[in-house]
Amino acid sequence: MAETSTQQSGSNPGKIWLKSYPPGVPAEIGPLPYRSIGEFFDHAVAQYSWRPAFTCMGKSLSFAALNTHSAAIGAWLQSLGLRKGDRVAVMLPNILQNPVIVYGILRAGLTVVNVNPLYTPRELEHQLVDAGAKAIFVLENFAHTVEQVLARTAVKHVVVASMGDMLGVKGAIVNLVVRRVKKLVPDWSIPGHTSFKAALAKGAKLTLTKPHLAPSDVAFLQYTGGTTGVSKGATLTHSNLLSNMAQMELWLETAFRRKARPENLTFVCALPLYHIFALTVNSLMGLATGGNNILIPNPRDIPAFVKELGKYEANIFPGLNTLFNALMNNAEFKKLDFSSLVLTFGGGMAVQRPVAERWLAMTGCPIHEGYGLSETSPVATANRLDTGEFTGTIGMPLPSTEVEIRDEQGNTLPVGEIGEICIRGPQVMAGYWQRPDETAKAISPDGFFRTGDIGFMNSEGLTKIVDRKKDMILVSGFNVFPNEIEEVAATHPGILECAAIGIPDPHSGEAVKLFVVRKDPDLTEAEVKRHCAANLTNYKRPRHVEFRTELPKSNVGKILRKDLRG
Known part of the structure; x- marks a missing residue:
């Protein structure tokens, strides 16, 4: 070019x-055409109202329905006395309630605190306390985690959603399967909580007040994965x-x-x-x-x-x-x-x-x-x-x-x-x-x-x-990068996935250790080492190979080397 x-x-x-x-x-x-995500949202809804915006488990939510439901959630939150900039946590997987709630929070002028539903009580408590969250929306499958930490946080309002809430007639069956058949909802008790359906119904009778937002106002507190320390x-x-x-x-x-x-x-x-x-x-x-x-x-x-x-x-x-x-x-x-x-x-x-x-x-x-x-x-x-x-x-x-x-x-x-x-x-x-x-x-x-x-x-x-920076391996003064070793190892047809870390070595300071999930059940350590030797210079080659049935991963599926380092 x-x-x-x-x-x-x-x-x-x-x-x-x-x-x-x-x-x-x-x-x-x-220059940006909108001052806030709420303004952008209004424009998108006006342009595409009849189209489906989100689909889950066979049920679609149109832009118009997303507009109606998120306005109800936003109005309900405002009715609680929450003010511009207050933080509201969202602890939900990919279900239709998620965008309804997130855009409801943003349209009310509040700040979204996204929470991984798989968090342990310790991780959840840290995030809720750090953010100063005043309310939380949670799927009932994870309500027992919220219950354990609630008293030690500033959260005053808890909304509990069920998997089938927005799936129409099919929703009752979905909830039955989730609760009774698959037993995915551990026992929980949060006195004074509001159900998602109740919040939606109450909000539908209220009017959302459009907040005055500046581009510099906070939309999200997006917590880092904590792979490099405290989240x-x-x-x-x-x-x-x-x-x-x-x-x-x-x-x-x-x-x-x-x-x-x-x-x-x-x-x-x-x-x-x-x-x-x-x-x-x-x-x-x-x-x-x-x-x-x-x-x-x-x-x-x-x-x-x-x-x-x-x-x-x-x-x-x-x-x-x-x-x-x-x-x-x-x-x-x-x-x-x-x-x-x-x-x-x-x-x-x-x-x-x-x-x-x-x-x-x-x-x-x-x-x-x-x-x-x-x-x-x-x-x-x-x-x-x-x-x-x-x-x-x-x-x-x-x-x-x-x-x-x-x-x-x-x-x-x-x-x-x-x-x-x-x-x-x-x-x-x-x-x-x-x-x-x-x-x-x-x-x-x-x-x-x-x-x-x-x-x-x-x-x-x-x-x-x-x-x-923190994953770099130092072998006899040479910098070794795990990505390179993993990419080479992954070309072996018998390897499903792998991860490389450095472990202490009396001779070279650190040595490379490779964790491998086999695709071929007969794959041996010797074969892995031979393959790496053919493609990597001596100091980069794995000195140790450990086979695992799976590798530790983050919420999005990123392999966590820090957990392998133990």
């Missing part, structure tokens, strides 16, 4: 990635999320150059909506494009997930390497019709080349890798969507985003040199909630967020992650 794109943008010629941009994509996003709340403003949507809309349009845009977009929403990836890429982008999100309450149930996929013509599929891998190892998945799939978007962890190549061969749709964090709302970089190339990188910065590779002293490193990936842009959080000390460590005086990820930028402006 001609160098002129940099000059045309009128931008700093130091932004070398602009020469690699898809033709016609601007360097900057321009902290990333303070995401309305403008952070609206900016990321504007950036992604520009980027998404280029995908339809490769394959025509369907009249009505259908998104697969298998990643949990309480996670920043699905929150923005699925929920907000679904509303922005008039799309329908197919909610998958339990993506770990691969056979049920595949059966659900077979019912829809999916166009956009955000996911993780581990999810793509698990699906491709299901015999029924291979029989699905993928002709409608326009975009597969990989994030959350590195997409391994063997997985990307198999996915392309099986579905005919390439995986386009992007990168982001809770602190960046989340998308900061992405590969071009108008080509089918798998680059093995996280792509280039989105419009209005800058990436620099910096050393320990904060100096910007030249192209090709390895250092910490740092990001500046309108999607970068305001800071960590009530943690000025942590904010000062994370955001440099010139506004760059230090990601804790190690990588380099090539001459095309594409960034390659080498690893997380």
Whole structure:
């Protein structure tokens, strides 16, 4: 592509990635059309009212119904005396109540605190206390966790939802199966709680008062996974999320150059909506494009997930390497019709080349890798969507985003040199909630967020992650990056998934240990070591191999090396 794109943008010629941009994509996003997510929501509803916005277990919720129900929840919350900026926790999986509640909270001028429903009482208590949450919405399956910590928090209002609440006549059967057959609801008792249906009914008789919100007001407290220590709340403003949507809309349009845009977009929403990836890429982008999100309450149930996929013509599929891998190892998945799939978007962890190549061969749709964090709302970089190339990188910065590779002293490193990936842009959080000390460590005086990820930028402006700072293994003074070892090991046909860590070694300081889940039950340690020896230099080779039936994973399916380190 001609160098002129940099000059045309009128931008700093130091932004070398602009020469690699898809033709016609601007360097900057321009002024935001909305002051708040509530304003954006009103516009989306007016534009797409008749279309389905979310579908779960065969039941669809139109934009108009989402508007009505979320207004009722928002009005009910206001009737409790909650005021602009008060925090409300949401502890729900991917069910129709989730978007109704989240958009209800936002439209009432309150702040959403997303909570992983699988949290232990200790983790939940930390988050509720840290956020100062005044209310919580929880699925009855997890109400026993809330019950255990409630007295030690500032929460005054508890709303308990049931799986079948929004599924019509079918809902009663679903609740019966969940409670009596599968026994998924442990005993709980929360005196004074309100049922979701009661809150909805009360709110329907009230009128939502539109709050006066500034773009700088806080929309979400998005807690980091705690993979690097205590979980902290990333303070995401309305403008952070609206900016990321504007950036992604520009980027998404280029995908339809490769394959025509369907009249009505259908998104697969298998990643949990309480996670920043699905929150923005699925929920907000679904509303922005008039799309329908197919909610998958339990993506770990691969056979049920595949059966659900077979019912829809999916166009956009955000996911993780581990999810793509698990699906491709299901015999029924291979029989699905993928002709409608326009975009597969990989994030959350590195997409391994063997997985990307198999996915392309099986579905005919390439995986386009992007990168982001809770602190960046989340998308900061992405590969071009108008080509089918798998680059093995996280792509280039989105419009209005800058990436620099910096050393320990904060100096910007030249192209090709390895250092910490740092990001500046309108999607970068305001800071960590009530943690000025942590904010000062994370955001440099010139506004760059230090990601804790190690990588380099090539001459095309594409960034390659080498690893997380804390995961790096030091073998005899050499830096060894687990991602590289895992990618090599994953090419062995007998390996389903794997993870590498460093363990103490009297001779080399640390040695590489590889945890392996077998695809071939006869796979031996010697075969794994032989395969790695053929592809890795001596100090990078695993000295220890341990076979496991499964690897520890985060709520979105990211392999947790810290748990393997014990």
